[in-house]
Amino acid sequence: xxxxxxxxxxxxxxxxxxxxxxxxxxxxxxxxxxxxxxxxxxxxxxxxxxxxxxxxxxxxxxxxxxxxxxxxxxxxxxxxxxxxxxxxxxxxxxxxxxxxxxxxxxxxxxxxxxxxxxxxxxxxxxxxxxxxxxxxxxxxxxxxxxxxxxxxxxxxxxxxxxxxxxxxxxxxxxxxxxxxxxxxxxxxxxxxxxxxxxxxxxxxxxxxxxxxxxxxxxxxxxxxxxxxxxxxxxxxxxxxxxxxxxxxxxxxxxxxxxxxxxxxx
Amino acid sequence: xxxxxxxxxxxxxxxxxxxxxxxxxxxxxxxxxxxxxxxxxxxxxxxxxxxxxxxxxxxxxxxxxxxxxxxxxxxxxxxxxxxxxxxxxxxxxxxxxxxxxxxxxxxxxxxxxxxxxxxxxxxxxxxxxxxxxxxxxxxxxxxxxxxxxxxxxxxxxxxxxxxxxxxxxxxxxxxxxxxxxxxxxxxxxxxxxxxxxxxxxxxxxxxxxxxxxxxxxxxxxxxxxxxxxxxxxxxxxxxxxxxxxxxxxxxxxxxxxxxxxxxxxxxxxxxxxxxxxxxxxxxxxxxxxxxxxxxxxxxxxxxxxxxxxxxxxxxxxxxxxxxxxxxxxxxxxxxxxxxx
Numbered sequence: 001x002x003x004x005x006x007x008x009x010x011x012x013x014x015x016x017x018x019x020x021x022x023x024x025x026x027x028x029x030x031x032x033x034x035x036x037x038x039x040x041x042x043x044x045x046x047x048x049x050x051x052x053x054x055x056x057x058x059x060x061x062x063x064x065x066x067x068x069x070x071x072x073x074x075x076x077x078x079x080x081x082x083x084x085x086x087x088x089x090x091x092x093x094x095x096x097x098x099x100x101x102x103x104x105x106x107x108x109x110x111x112x113x114x115x116x117x118x119x120x121x122x123x124x125x126x127x128x129x130x131x132x133x134x135x136x137x138x139x140x141x142x143x144x145x146x147x148x149x150x151x152x153x154x155x156x157x158x159x160x161x162x163x164x165x166x167x168x169x170x171x172x173x174x175x176x177x178x179x180x181x182x183x184x185x186x187x188x189x190x191x192x193x194x195x196x197x198x199x200x201x202x203x204x205x206x207x208x209x210x211x212x213x214x215x216x217x218x219x220x221x222x223x224x225x226x227x228x229x230x231x232x233x234x235x236x237x238x239x240x241x242x243x244x245x246x247x248x249x250x251x252x253x254x255x256x257x258x259x260x261x262x263x264x265x
Numbered sequence: 266x267x268x269x270x271x272x273x274x275x276x277x278x279x280x281x282x283x284x285x286x287x288x289x290x291x292x293x294x295x296x297x298x299x300x301x302x303x304x305x306x307x308x309x310x311x312x313x314x315x316x317x318x319x320x321x322x323x324x325x326x327x328x329x330x331x332x333x334x335x336x337x338x339x340x341x342x343x344x345x346x347x348x349x350x351x352x353x354x355x356x357x358x359x360x361x362x363x364x365x366x367x368x369x370x371x372x373x374x375x376x377x378x379x380x381x382x383x384x385x386x387x388x389x390x391x392x393x394x395x396x397x398x399x400x401x402x403x404x405x406x407x408x409x410x411x412x413x414x415x416x417x418x419x420x421x422x423x424x425x426x427x428x429x430x431x432x433x434x435x436x437x438x439x440x441x442x443x444x445x446x447x448x449x450x451x452x453x454x455x456x457x458x459x460x461x462x463x464x465x466x467x468x469x470x471x472x473x474x475x476x477x478x479x480x481x482x483x484x485x486x487x488x489x490x491x492x493x494x495x496x497x498x499x500x501x502x503x504x505x506x507x508x509x510x511x512x513x514x515x516x517x518x519x520x521x522x523x524x525x526x527x528x529x530x531x532x533x534x535x536x537x538x539x540x541x542x543x544x545x546x547x548x549x550x551x552x553x554x555x556x557x558x559x560x561x562x563x564x565x566x567x568x569x570x571x572x573x574x575x576x577x578x579x580x581x582x583x584x585x586x587x588x589x590x591x592x593x594x595x596x597x598x599x600x601x602x603x604x605x
Contacts, residue, residue: 096391097382097385097391097392097394098385098386098389098390098391098392101386122532126394127394127395127531127532128392128394128395129378129382129394130378130381130382130385130392130394132382133350133378133379133382133383133386134382134383134385134386136383137354137382137383137386137387138386142350142351142466142467143350143379145350145375145378145379146375160470163375164375164525165375165376165472165474166287166292166374166375166376166474166477167474167475167476167477167478167526168472168473168474168475169472169473170469170470170471170472170473171469171470171471171472172349172467172468172469172470173467173468173470174466174467174468175466184519185519217267219266219267220267224266224267225266225267226391227269227389227390227391227425227427227428228391228392228393228423228424228425229423229424229425229426230421230422230423231409231422231423231424232421232422233420233421233422239557241562241575241576241577241578242577242578242579243574243575243577243578243580244578244579244580245574245580245581245582246579246580246581249591250583250587250588250590250591251591251594251595253581253583253588253591253592254588254591254592254594254595254596255595256579257563257579257581257592257595258592258595258596258599260561260578260579261540261561261563261579262539262540263485263507263540263596
């Protein structure tokens with residue numbers, strides 16, 4: 001069997017715990033938030049690196065975003081990935097999931113295809129979870145979403161995975177090529193290899209492709225390719241709460257709560 | 266701009282709801298969506314249809330009609346016994362191409378999200394995920410989806426003016442369950458299932474379902490966060506006493522303190538209990554949206570500056586490990602007194 005081609009889709013997002021809501025304006029203050037790789041994408045990378053350890057092959061990172069993503073993606077090289085492909089073009093900006101998955105699919109095709117494409121289950125900023133199945137649809141591939149474990153039978157060309165469903169889990173088997181979305185926190189992403197770090201940041205290969213390289217249809221990318229528009233922003237109609245502070249000893253507080261709440265089951 | 270597979274000019278002025286079923290029972294979120302979609306359809310005088318896929322699920326059509334559907338499109342076939350996204354997307358796509366609804370809604374369950382995501386790409390249309398409200402501009406026939414910005418107290422209103430169907434997913438618990446009307450009648454449309462077996466490249470090897478915890482229906486919810494330092498035993502006790510359930514923030518779930526099915530908030534469950542407790546929870550907005558429909562909110566946190574107090578009725582600055590046991594004791598002695 002030829003070399004196994006593993007592709008990990010990664011996104012760089014603002015750290016959610018550093019995005020604050022301004023209590024006065026109730027607006028997001030993301031200016032002070034530092035960027036990081038979307039956490040479940042790290043679990044996807046770990047899963048890919050584990051597959052590579054067992055089966056050999058190459059791990060490529062695929063991302064769509066501005067050039068500022070590059071140093072973050074190089075951390076993936078330091079962890080063990082072989083190559084970064086960054087799809088970057090001013091016209092890719094403002095993409096909803098339809099345009100994003102179209103562009104990522106074009107990137108996979110330009111790379112010459114893949115055997116297993118792994119993505120984090122969802123991004124911490126968009127949180128739609130739509131990219132992995134959408135990408136699978138553009139490429140006409142089967143999928144295993146919300147996977148916590150996978151195992152590959154390279155000879156048979158099948159991938160088996162355990163995925164979460166309502167109230168439980170199931171084990172499904174798909175033929176490869178296939179797309180996997182990986183559950184957050186399902187594994188422990190390895191630390192970067194400090195011996196690889198210098199290589200990753202100095203000579204590690206990052207290929208940047210724009211829309212001409214990908215030969216994409218301009219009407220399907222970025223804002224132009226996004227059916228969804230933001231028609232308005234509304235102040236969150238957060239229900240007014242009483243905000244009554246209760247003071248005293250724990251027993252006094254407990255009694256005060258009992259007077260105020262209907263707790264009879 | 267590229268168009269959707271069927272366009273605004275080709276749409277039929279109907280609202281469709283995907284009626285997800287598990288083992289021949291409708292998911293709660295499907296019934297909730299029917300209730301909301303009924304209101305939207307009535308605003309414009311449009312028809313409401315439900316789409317059911319499965320094997321030997323014909324009995325669900327009556328239930329769908331009682332809960333507000335005027336029509337139920339039924340795809341009933343042995344190939345649909347197990348949910349595989351390939352089979353379900355194939356059948357749902359052909360039904361949608363035949364019915365060409367203006368609006369198509371689905372529950373944001375694991376399988377509902379998978380199905381909707383693939384259909385949106387296949388139909389070349391947009392999909393608004395995890396909407397916190399759905400409104401309708403009846404004059405223009407435009408669905409307006411409300412979503413919360415991440416961590417944000419700002420709501421974004423999304424619409425897709427030129428693509429059809431207008432798709433959205435909604436989590437369980439966002440809309441209430443409306444009472445069924447057994448007198449409602451309607452018609453059933455059979456969807457032919459012309460599924461080439463080789464189109465399904467997914468085999469379900471094993472499926473395990475445990476006890477399902479449905480936090481959306483509980484009357485008392487006792488939530489803990491990272492501030493519980495991993496010990497949820499007092500919260501379990503309080504929840505049992507109140508006939509409720511334990512919930513948790515995403516960080517607490519990520520730490521493995523409780524199971525993922527108990528995660529409350531934007532990426533977990535949206536609940537509408539009569540009372541919710543937030544213990545050792547700082548109050549990130551993506552958690553708060555999960556309890557914003559609660560009747561009353563009690564917050565216990567040692568940090569007087571914790572944002573959770575902004576979103577609470579009764580605020581206790583103190584040590585959870587002292588307050589919760591005191592509350593348990595007070596409830597028990599009150600009940601004993603009532604008994605005596």
